[in-house]
Amino acid sequence: MSKLIEQLREKRNLTDEQLKELIETDGYDKELFASAVDIREKAYGRDVYIRGLIEISSYCKNDCYYCGIRRSNEKAQRYRLSEEEILECCVTGYDLGFRTFVLQGGEDPYFTDERICDIVGKIKKRFPDCAVTLSLGEKSRESYQKYFDAGADRYLLRHETAGAEHYRKLHPAELLQEKRMQCLRDLKEIGYQVGSGFMVGSPYQKTEDLISDLRFLQELQPDMIGIGPFITHQDTPFREFTSGELTLCLRMVAILRHLFPEVLLPATTALGTIHPSGRELGLLAGANVVMPNLSPVGVREKYSLYDNKICTGEEAAECRGCLENRVASAGFQIVVDRGDRKNFK
Ligand code: SAM
Ligand code: FES
Numbered sequence: 001m002s003k004l005i006e007q008l009r010e011k012r013n014l015t016d017e018q019l020k021e022l023i024e025t026d027g028y029d030k031e032l033f034a035s036a037v038d039i040r041e042k043a044y045g046r047d048v049y050i051r052g053l054i055e056i057s058s059y060c061k062n063d064c065y066y067c068g069i070r071r072s073n074e075k076a077q078r079y080r081l082s083e084e085e086i087l088e089c090c091v092t093g094y095d096l097g098f099r100t101f102v103l104q105g106g107e108d109p110y111f112t113d114e115r116i117c118d119i120v121g122k123i124k125k126r127f128p129d130c131a132v133t134l135s136l137g138e139k140s141r142e143s144y145q146k147y148f149d150a151g152a153d154r155y156l157l158r159h160e161t162a163g164a165e166h167y168r169k170l171h172p173a174e175l176l177q178e179k180r181m182q183c184l185r186d187l188k189e190i191g192y193q194v195g196s197g198f199m200v201g202s203p204y205q206k207t208e209d210l211i212s213d214l215r216f217l218q219e220l221q222p223d224m225i226g227i228g229p230f231i232t233h234q235d236t237p238f239r240e241f242t243s244g245e246l247t248l249c250l251r252m253v254a255i256l257r258h259l260f261p262e263v264l265l266p267a268t269t270a271l272g273t274i275h276p277s278g279r280e281l282g283l284l285a286g287a288n289v290v291m292p293n294l295s296p297v298g299v300r301e302k303y304s305l306y307d308n309k310i311c312t313g314e315e316a317a318e319c320r321g322c323l324e325n326r327v328a329s330a331g332f333q334i335v336v337d338r339g340d341r342k343n344f345k
Contacts, residue, residue: 005031008258009039013218019211022255029251036254036286043262044288048332049339050323051100051133051266052093052294052316055303056081060106062137063172064160066202068233068304069106075235077302080110081295083119089294089316090123094130096320097336101127102156102291104135111136113143117150124151131338133195138179141186148190153340155187156195158226161202162216163209170202184220193341195224195264200252201244202230210252214259223341224289225256225263228270231306243306246275250285257286262342264289273310279323280330289339290327292319 001009004021005028008014014022022028057080063070070076081089090101101123105111120132134147135156144155159180161167167177187194198213199205217225229244249271256265266289267282275281279290293300293311300312311319327334 032254033285036257047335051291052098055295057105057108059108093294099338100131102133107137120150154193158197162212166209169204193223196222197226199230200249203241228268253285283330
């Protein structure tokens with residue numbers, strides 16, 4: 001084993017210079033990925049947790065330059081699911097073995113705190129053995145507290161990039177990096193299992209930004225880390241930029257597994273979109289979670305964050321079956337489990 005990977009394994013850390021070398025070269029990939037799989041195996045065996053993703057709204061008041069459902073995209077098709085539709089998705093998902101439901105959406109003012117709490121409460125009442133994860137963007141601490149009191153267990157809010165200058169290039173001035181980071185700290189203090197993360201290969205990203213991402217995550221110590229390639233969307237200001245690269249993304253997954261041995265790390269849909277075996281390769285680089293789509297097929301295409309998103313035509317059961325095979329082909333197995341973060345207190 002090379003000295004660099006040995007040190008990464010032992011210290012669970014590297015200097016900025018060493019990280020730069022690891023991120024920018026492909027010479028370590030093979031041993032880096034094998035070592036990451038070994039670390040995830042010690043923490044989680046060969047188990048893969050599944051999360052049923054329910055995309056509840058494609059309305060958004062924000063205007064992130066990379067995102068297909070940004071408010072200025074007049075071509076975006078807008079929809080929102082009713083409470084009944086969301087609950088139906090959970091019923092279907094439960095029968096398919098899902099024990100975590102992720103409600104994700106744009107920042108849609110229709111979904112008031114009252115509505116969100118109502119939906120969370122109903123899901124938890126009907127499926128007491130399931131976890132509810134929310135991914136609904138930036139809210140006040142009071143709102144996060146209300147959702148938590150209503151029964152929400154986890155919250156996903158990617159920090160997107162920890163580089164201050166880079167953040168400004170990806171977002172309009174009204175969106176503040178400090179606010180997003182404060183949201184993450186609030187969520188942790190309230191007691192959620194918290195997920196953060198970033199896009200790999202987003203426009204203007206430098207290696208230094210990726211290193212800042214790792215340092216920010218080391219400070220935050222999240223329970224989940226979602227990363228995936230930036231993927232071009234034709235109707236956004238970033239239409240001319242190319243999508244992030246598969247290998248860089250896999251390398252970042254493997255580095256994260258070394259820095260955070262017990263973190264929940266998904267092989268994301270975006271990874272599966274830029275390469276036909278992207279999610280399997282993600283698992284073979286240290287990921288241990290997959291998040292198939294449980295949204296009604298009729299709305300899937302409308303939740304278009306980026307071009308050519310996969311799994312927009314399949315029914316939930318087909319997606320589940322397809323993933324079962326993909327996960328098995330990589331040598332892992334899907335388990336029926338809430339899939340909480342190991343040692344979460
Ligand atoms: N509104 C919530 C939020 O801001 O966290 C959740 C929805 S948002 C669409 C979910 C994630 O999609 C973002 O955190 C971002 O990283 C990712 N995303 C958006 N546009 C993308 C693109 N073009 N390529 C890859 N990922 C993208
Ligand atoms: Fe709001 Fe993408 S700009 S979800």
